[in-house]
Amino acid sequence: MRRHVLKKEYENFPGVQFKKVLLPDEYTKNEDRELEYLTKTYSIPNDRIDTRCDREHLIAWIKEKVTTYLEKGNNVVFMDKGFGVNVTILDTEKMLDFYLNSKLQVGLCIINRSLKKVLDVSPEENNYAFFIRDI
Numbered sequence: 001m002r003r004h005v006l007k008k009e010y011e012n013f014p015g016v017q018f019k020k021v022l023l024p025d026e027y028t029k030n031e032d033r034e035l036e037y038l039t040k041t042y043s044i045p046n047d048r049i050d051t052r053c054d055r056e057h058l059i060a061w062i063k064e065k066v067t068t069y070l071e072k073g074n075n076v077v078f079m080d081k082g083f084g085v086n087v088t089i090l091d092t093e094k095m096l097d098f099y100l101n102s103k104l105q106v107g108l109c110i111i112n113r114s115l116k117k118v119l120d121v122s123p124e125e126n127n128y129a130f131f132i133r134d135i
Contacts, residue, residue: 002081010078010085015095022077022084030135031111034118035079038109038131045129058128059100062108065130066119067092069112079109111135 003021010018027035037043049061070076070092077084078099089095100106107128109120120131 003083006080006083006085010087013087013095014098015089015091015093016087017090019075019086019088022086027077027084027111028135030116031077031118034133034135035109035111038118038120038133043131045131047130048124048127049130050127051123055106058106061128062100062106062121062130063096065121065132066108066110067096069115069117069119069132070096070110071114074112074114076113077111079111084111 006021007018010016010021047065049058053061070089072089072092074089075086076089077086099108105123107121107123109118109122111118116135118131118133118135120133121128122131123129
């Protein structure tokens, strides 16, 4: 049921062309390894920002960090609610504006299959951490 809801959500998502909601066996070994590394180990982030900053400043910071890695035509996977949603980027700015402003908690985890990178912005105890990893 949740897969169907995500499919509908991403079919109407501005700035992307929906491809599919991925099944667990549709990730590469390297993608699986890097996602597991980010979630199960303490890794040192590439950058951080204090959690006390306002939402608008946080969104601007995230855009600054990830925009260069998310170009038009890139094949990416959004990690959302435990599922991977495969899309093609049509408009990076529209995509990021919609995604970052539609979530209750700001953050993101994206696999860029075109550039072979994992981008992750997630809350930690006192800050938001930005990770970029090669896959």
